[in-house]
Amino acid sequence: MNIKTTAVERTTWSDEAIVRRVLQGDTPVYRFIVERYQDIVYACAYAITGSDSDAKDAAQEAFIRVYRHLAQFDPSRPLKLYLMRIAVNCSRNISGTRRGWEPLEETSEIVKPADATAPERHAAVRELVERLPQTLREVCALFYFAEHSCREVAEILQMNESAVKVALHLARKKLLTDWRCAYE
Amino acid sequence: MNESCENFVAMLTDYRWLGPRERAPLDRHLAACERCREEWREAQAADELFTGARAPAPQGFDDAVMSALEPQPQVATNWLWPVLAGALAVEVVVAVALQIDPTPWWQAVKTFCGQLINEWSAPLSGWTLPFDPTWWIGALLLVSAFGWLTLNHRKTEHA
Numbered sequence: 234m235n236i237k238t239t240a241v242e243r244t245t246w247s248d249e250a251i252v253r254r255v256l257q258g259d260t261p262v263y264r265f266i267v268e269r270y271q272d273i274v275y276a277c278a279y280a281i282t283g284s285d286s287d288a289k290d291a292a293q294e295a296f297i298r299v300y301r302h303l304a305q306f307d308p309s310r311p312l313k314l315y316l317m318r319i320a321v322n323c324s325r326n327i328s329g330t331r332r333g334w335e336p337l338e339e340t341s342e343i344v345k346p347a348d349a350t351a352p353e354r355h356a357a358v359r360e361l362v363e364r365l366p367q368t369l370r371e372v373c374a375l376f377y378f379a380e381h382s383c384r385e386v387a388e389i390l391q392m393n394e395s396a397v398k399v400a401l402h403l404a405r406k407k408l409l410t411d412w413r414c415a416y417e
Numbered sequence: 418m419n420e421s422c423e424n425f426v427a428m429l430t431d432y433r434w435l436g437p438r439e440r441a442p443l444d445r446h447l448a449a450c451e452r453c454r455e456e457w458r459e460a461q462a463a464d465e466l467f468t469g470a471r472a473p474a475p476q477g478f479d480d481a482v483m484s485a486l487e488p489q490p491q492v493a494t495n496w497l498w499p500v501l502a503g504a505l506a507v508e509v510v511v512a513v514a515l516q517i518d519p520t521p522w523w524q525a526v527k528t529f530c531g532q533l534i535n536e537w538s539a540p541l542s543g544w545t546l547p548f549d550p551t552w553w554i555g556a557l558l559l560v561s562a563f564g565w566l567t568l569n570h571r572k573t574e575h576a
């Protein structure tokens with residue numbers, strides 16, 4: 234079971250190869266799946282839940298759930314889509330159980346200097362995403378943070394592809410308007 | 418906005434996923450249509466806005482996930498029937514070979530085995546053991562097959 238491979242070799246393995254090894258009992262290689270997708274899963278969970286700790290819980294739950302159901306997953310199918318669908322569900326569940334969190338109100342102002350540093354600007358973009366209605370938030374997160382195509386976003390969210398395009402168009406319009414109001 | 422513009426606007430959304438063949442007509446349209454060019458600029462502005470904006474997962478995230486994982490349950494392969502069928506097949510092949518092979522080499526092996534068995538069985542107060550080598554090879558195969566299966570069964574139980 235212990236084929237001698239370096240970490241570098243392993244990180245070039247396809248998702249399918251890693252999944253097959255994990256199913257053979259090589260649990261530690263699952264780390265490479267986690268490392269590969271943790272940023273996008275976390276970023277999407279954050280966009281949906283709007284909180285650091287909820288995003289962390291939802292993202293961890295997603296990876297653990299995927300691992301537990303790996304035996305029922307067909308390794309020749311794209312793992313990333315499967316993972317993101319579960320991540321979206323975990324995030325919705327968590328934000329649904331927390332009553333305290335509501336999308337930021339339209340009226341709350343983002344007051345940022347025009348010469349903000351890159352990290353400040355990035356944080357401001359994430360804050361603008363949080364202000365979007367739920368569907369637009371999910372579409373935006375999957376399209377921009379997880380870098381999925383509209384067809385893939387539609388598959389993950391079980392939506393019509395043209396509905397995804399319309400949502401993306403609306404989200405983009407709103408984001409750019411808000412951004413220009415705050416910065417330009 | 419006419420019908421072809423609508424198609425191009427729909428394509429704009431997925432611009433980064435388009436291949437060169439799909440991009441060519443879109444680029445031609447953009448060069449000619451100011452309205453779509455405006456849409457295009459907005460899409461580019463949004464792409465730029467999101468560049469680098471993704472928050473990384475917190476430190477130690479991967480460790481937390483890995484420490485929560487149980488080993489995957491391993492389904493033990495059922496070796497019983499394949500192994501027994503294999504032993505039986507070998508036995509049949511050997512039996513047939515012994516029956517049909519008339520070469521002096523086989524004859525010599527048979528005679529040698531027979532003498533050996535007779536010598537061993539001599540002290541056993543006249544018991545005669547079956548001489549046919551097929552019988553012995555078959556018995557040996559069955560014993561090894563069962564031995565191997567038992568070992569294999571123990572190994573999967575411990576795993």
Ligand SMILES: [Zn+2]
Nearest residue numbers: 422450452453
């Ligand atoms: Zn046009």
